[in-house]
Amino acid sequence: MRGRFIPAxxxxxxxxxxxxxxxxxxxxxxxxxxxxxxxxxxxxxxxxPDRIVAAGGVITEVLYALGLQDRIVGVDTTSQFPIDALxxxxxxxxxxxxxxxxxxxxxxxxxxxxxxxxxPDAISLLSEAGVKLARIPEDLTPEGIASKIEAIxxxxxxxxxxxxxxxxxxxxxxxxxxxxDGLRTRRRVLFVLSLQNGRVMVGxxxxxxxxxxxxxxxxxxASAIEGYKPMTDxxxxxxxxxxxxxxxxxxxxxxxxxxxxxxxxxxxxxxxSRKALVAMDxxxxxxxxxxxxxxxxxxxxxxxxxxxxxxxKTAAIP
Amino acid sequence: MASAALAAFVAGRxxxxxxxxxxxVLLCLALAVIAIGQGAVAIAPQRVVAILSARxxxxxxxxxxxxxxxxxxxxxxxxxxxxxVGASLAVSGALMQGLFRNPLADxxxxxxxxxxxxxxxxxxxxxxxxxxxxxxKLPFALLPVGAFCGGLISTLILYxxxxxxxxxxxxxxxxxxxxxxxxxGALTGLLAYLSDDRQLRDLTFWSLGSLGGASWTKxxxxxxxxxxxxxxMPLLARGLNGLMLxxxxxxxxxxxxxxxxxxxxxxxALAVGASVASAGVIGFVGIVVPHLIRLAIGPDHRLLLPLxxxxxxxxxxxxxxxxxxxxxxxxxxxxxxxxAIGAPFFLWLLLRRSTALDV
Numbered sequence: 001m002r003g004r005f006i007p008a009x010x011x012x013x014x015x016x017x018x019x020x021x022x023x024x025x026x027x028x029x030x031x032x033x034x035x036x037x038x039x040x041x042x043x044x045x046x047x048x049p050d051r052i053v054a055a056g057g058v059i060t061e062v063l064y065a066l067g068l069q070d071r072i073v074g075v076d077t078t079s080q081f082p083i084d085a086l087x088x089x090x091x092x093x094x095x096x097x098x099x100x101x102x103x104x105x106x107x108x109x110x111x112x113x114x115x116x117x118x119x120p121d122a123i124s125l126l127s128e129a130g131v132k133l134a135r136i137p138e139d140l141t142p143e144g145i146a147s148k149i150e151a152i153x154x155x156x157x158x159x160x161x162x163x164x165x166x167x168x169x170x171x172x173x174x175x176x177x178x179x180x181d182g183l184r185t186r187r188r189v190l191f192v193l194s195l196q197n198g199r200v201m202v203g204x205x206x207x208x209x210x211x212x213x214x215x216x217x218x219x220x221x222a223s224a225i226e227g228y229k230p231m232t233d234x235x236x237x238x239x240x241x242x243x244x245x246x247x248x249x250x251x252x253x254x255x256x257x258x259x260x261x262x263x264x265x266x267x268x269x270x271x272x273s274r275k276a277l278v279a280m281d282x283x284x285x286x287x288x289x290x291x292x293x294x295x296x297x298x299x300x301x302x303x304x305x306x307x308x309x310x311x312x313k314t315a316a317i318p
Numbered sequence: 319m320a321s322a323a324l325a326a327f328v329a330g331r332x333x334x335x336x337x338x339x340x341x342x343v344l345l346c347l348a349l350a351v352i353a354i355g356q357g358a359v360a361i362a363p364q365r366v367v368a369i370l371s372a373r374x375x376x377x378x379x380x381x382x383x384x385x386x387x388x389x390x391x392x393x394x395x396x397x398x399x400x401x402x403v404g405a406s407l408a409v410s411g412a413l414m415q416g417l418f419r420n421p422l423a424d425x426x427x428x429x430x431x432x433x434x435x436x437x438x439x440x441x442x443x444x445x446x447x448x449x450x451x452x453x454x455k456l457p458f459a460l461l462p463v464g465a466f467c468g469g470l471i472s473t474l475i476l477y478x479x480x481x482x483x484x485x486x487x488x489x490x491x492x493x494x495x496x497x498x499x500x501x502x503g504a505l506t507g508l509l510a511y512l513s514d515d516r517q518l519r520d521l522t523f524w525s526l527g528s529l530g531g532a533s534w535t536k537x538x539x540x541x542x543x544x545x546x547x548x549x550x551m552p553l554l555a556r557g558l559n560g561l562m563l564x565x566x567x568x569x570x571x572x573x574x575x576x577x578x579x580x581x582x583x584x585x586x587a588l589a590v591g592a593s594v595a596s597a598g599v600i601g602f603v604g605i606v607v608p609h610l611i612r613l614a615i616g617p618d619h620r621l622l623l624p625l626x627x628x629x630x631x632x633x634x635x636x637x638x639x640x641x642x643x644x645x646x647x648x649x650x651x652x653x654x655x656x657x658a659i660g661a662p663f664f665l666w667l668l669l670r671r672s673t674a675l676d677v
Contacts, residue, residue, distance in 0.1 A: 074647065093648025096516075097523050099530055101392050102647030104384065105358035116516050119523070121531030129387050206514075227514040 002068070024034045025163035049110035049132070049156055052181055055095050056114030059136060060085045061113075061289040062152045063193040066161050081291075093241050100125035104148055112245050114138055128132060140211040142173035149290060152159070165290055169217075169230035170283075179300060179309060180217040187303050190223045190271070193228050195255060202231045208286040215292070216299035233265035242270045242302050247282035255279075275286035341588040342625060346401075346632040353397045353639050358646040359388045370394075383485060398531035399540065400638050401631040403597045406544045406589035408622055408663020409551060411604030412611070413582045414622055416558035418488050424605040427495045428583055429472035430590040431599060432502035435525065437468020438594075439509040442520045461524075462595035469591030477583055486579045488565075526651030527600035529638050531574075536596050543592040547585045548627055551658075555619040562617065579618070600653050602660025603630050610663075633659070 009166060053074040054060040060079035063072055072085070074285030076095040079085045090102055095114065100122040103111060111133040126133050134155050136148055146166040153162015191209035193201040203209025213220045221239035222231060231239075244260065261272040271277070278301070284295050294315055301309040355366050369389045372380035380386060410425035418427065426432065441464040476498055480491035510521055557578035560568035569575045593600070607629040608622065615621055637655040644650055 077648075091645075091648050093645065096519050097528070097530075097649065097651065099358065099647065099649035101388055101642070102358040104388060104392075105360070105647050107384075118520070119528075119531060121536075122537065125392060125504065128391060129384065215561065261620070283467055 051107055052156060053106055053108040053111045054079060054085075055098060055111060055117040055285060056136070056147065057081065057095075058287060058289040059112050059114060059152055061150050061291070062162075062165070062286065063156060065165055065290050066153055066156065066158050068156050068158055071156065073108060074103065081289075098122045100129070104129055104131060108132075110134070110155060112136060112152055124267075132280065135154075138288075140208060142170060142293070144213075145173075145288060145290070146170045147294055168288050168314060169293060172297075174311050175312050175314055176293050176296055176300070177216065179297070180215075183217045183300075183304060183307065186193045186217060186219050187242040188221045188240060189213045189216075189223050189243045189245055189303060190236065190239060191245045192267075193247070195260075197261070199230050200233070200236060201228055201292065202236075203228055203254065208288060210290070211288070212285055212296055213245070215296035218299075218302055218303050233263075236265040237268055238269055242274075243276045243278055244269075244271050245299070246277065246279045247285065248279045252308060330676065331616060334537075335621055336421035338611075338614045339621075339625060339628075342628045342632060343497070346363040346628050346635070349632055350397050350401065353400070353635050354393050356639065357388065357393055357642060359384070361385045361389065366577065369425075372615070391534070392532075395534050395537050396529050396638065397484045397635055399532040399537055399596060400529050400635040402537070402540055402544045403593040404603055404630035404632070404634025405548060405627035406593045406609075407600065407603040407635070408607035408626040409417050409548065409623055410586040410590050411556070411606075411630075412608035412619070413554065413586055415608055416561060416619055416622075417579060417582050418492060419562065419564075420492070421609065422605070423492075425586055425590040426604070427492065427501070428470040428586055429476045429495050429498050429502070430587050431507075431668025432499040434465040434469035434591060434594040435599060436472070436502040436509075438465040438524055438598075439506045439513075439521055440464065442524065443509045443513040443517050462539075466591045466595040469594060470587055473583065473587035473591075485576060487584075488579070492637060507655045523651060524598045525653070527653035527656075528641075528649070528651055529597050529634075530649060531596070540592045540596045541635075544589050547589040550581070550585060550618070551623040551627070552565065554578060554585075555623055558582075558619040578638065598653070600656055602656050602664065605634055606663050607633055 050071050051073045052068070054063055054072055055076045057076070057078035057080060060072065060075045061081050064082050064085065065068060069084075069088075072089055074090040075085045075093045076092050076098070077086065078095050079089075092098055092106070092108055093183040096116060096118045096120070098117060102122055103122075103126060104266070108131060111131055113123070113133060113135055115135050115137045117123065117135070123133070134151075136151055137144070139145065139148060146169055149166040149169060150159070150162050151166070153159050154205060155293065156162075180221050191203035191207075191213060193203055193209070195201075202222040202225060203213075203220070204227055205220065205223040206225050209228075210220045210223065221241045225231060244266065246255065255277075257277040260266055260277055261269075261275055262274050278299070280295070282301065285299065293312065297309065297315075333419060336548060354365050354370070361369075365385060366389055369380050369386045372378075372386075381390070405423060411423070412421040414425055414427055415421055417423070438461055441461045445460055445464075465612050466570070473672060476494055477486065478490060479494045480486050481487070510518060557575075558566070560571050560573040561575070561578065563571070565575055590604075611622055611625045611629050630667045633656065634652075637659060638652055641650040641652050641655045
């Protein structure tokens with residue numbers, strides 16, 4: 001039977017139906033049986049990480065910040081900062097839907113992936129293929145960001161620059177913390193992810209929006225909700241935000257303060273009286289890379305316009 | 319005179335059927351060869367052949383390295399999984415259409431897909447939480463096993479609802495299937511609401527289907543479930559042909575109607591459950607392929623079932639080639655490709671419905 005299933009069915013001009021269907025099944029079984037038992041192959045790939053694949057926007061951002069962009073051969077579709085990344089490098093697709101063969105085709109000497117990269121099957125195929133793969137945990141705290149930067153730098157063979165970048169980021173966070181301590185009151189912020197069909201999707205606790213609001217010295221009024229979820233109009237009125245925070249170009253295309261605060265849900269909130277709608281670039285605001293302290297500072301300045309929040313002094317360092 | 323005309327007609331139909339069989343088998347083999355030869359990693363055809371033959375002859379030199387790994391551990395299991403899943407979905411569609419005597423029946427009708435979808439959503443969303451207290455770390459196996467069990471359980475519930483005094487009413491089953499599908503859809507929606515950003519994306523991608531996770535391990539689980547189903551087809555073909563006359567008529571012909579129904583539903587539940595568990599939800603193969611085959615060779619299940627198997631395998635392997643190559647090194651979800659091929663075709667079928675859809 002070995003390997004001879006093709007002639008067996010093709011030779012006969014008029015196969016009996018039962019034999020025909022049996023042949024299909026058996027031939028599949030034969031092929032699987034021939035190849036399956038010991039097909040596991042492992043192979044070590046060269047160790048110098050000169051062909052890096054970055055799976056996760058924050059990883060690309062850190063590698064670029066460390067000046068390692070020439071060593072990147074592929075990035076995922078969330079790698080939208082800097083804008084060159086997706087233009088110059090091969091796209092390996094969305095970080096949670098990677099293709100094992102696609103990644104291997106780039107001949108990577110190192111794949112740096114955020115913890116959520118997947119699917120698990122593709123990840124295990126990659127390690128089976130002997131591709132050197134490192135997972136970076138996602139952590140939204142200042143300490144987590146610093147160790148994330150150091151881990152990526154160490155993997156990419158740029159430990160010293162990474163240590164400096166991490167130290168600089170930590171310093172910026174410390175300065176941010178001092179600014180935060182100087183605030184006399186805390187304003188109430190509602191992060192609106194989208195406004196599709198008048199349905200308001202907000203950022204609750206354990207969301208990136210919640211983390212950045214906290215860092216910027218605001219109070220997330222949607223903290224009763226977990227993650228990004230729709231919030232009812234009444235709950236929004238009840239939450240009484242002082243500021244509404246959005247990503248630029250999200251929600252409906254023309255969400256101006258006038259449009260937003262004309263909506264019944266928002267018209268009676270404290271934010272409406274001052275038309276306090278803050279729109280920031282989504283990646284900058286929620287990226288949680290080295291730029292996070294700067295984004296939090298800018299957000300703080302937008303939440304407390306009358307407090308004259310100074311720019312971070314450390315930001316002048318190139 | 320009349321008998322000569324009839325003989326000519328039968329011979330013509332047979333010739334046409336044989337031609338269809340030949341073309342389809344050739345197309346399927348050709349696509350399988352292309353699928354093994356092509357991918358994001360560029361490997362010369364002669365090298366692919368060398369690697370494959372080295373696997374058989376056991377020349378170890380060629381089995382080392384990246385190319386061998388890609389061909390033997392990524393592409394080959396992927397193509398084989400595509401063949402199995404495509405065949406099982408299409409045969410299941412043909413079985414359901416025959417059993418329900420309804421051209422719009424698809425494998426999802428007996429609740430497999432909705433039950434598997436609900437169970438998969440539950441493992442994605444609640445798996446971490448359920449296992450949080452225990453020492454077990456969420457194994458990758460939990461999702462496929464959960465999906466498979468979910469499909470079987472919902473089919474069993476449906477079967478019990480529709481069976482009274484040892485007789486299964488296909489009409490009740492159809493209606494109850496719609497109701498249970500809606501219920502499972504609602505619960506899946508509830509789980510989607512409870513899920514976080516990450517889980518929601520996992521759910522979305524799972525529901526679009528992919529052969530990306532193919533491995534020998536997966537194949538060794540799916541094949542023992544799907545292959546017996548494909549081998550059991552001849553047992554059902556005659557019975558389904560009889561059922562086309564109507565249930566009572568088939569019973570009077572001496573066909574074991576209840577046993578045929580139970581066997582068909584069991585086979586579909588097992589095979590579709592295994593397919594959905596290994597490759598996610600892949601739409602349209604089950605409904606489109608049997609129609610295409612029926613248009614080409616007529617409604618005789620003895621030929622329809624095996625040809626649907628080849629046709630489904632062909633469509634899925636072909637669609638997977640598109641999914642893998644179009645945006646390489648990234649990959650499109652397979653469900654998008656099959657639906658993009660299937661939906662226009664399905665509309666065309668609906669437009670021709672009055673003349674062509676004689677099941």
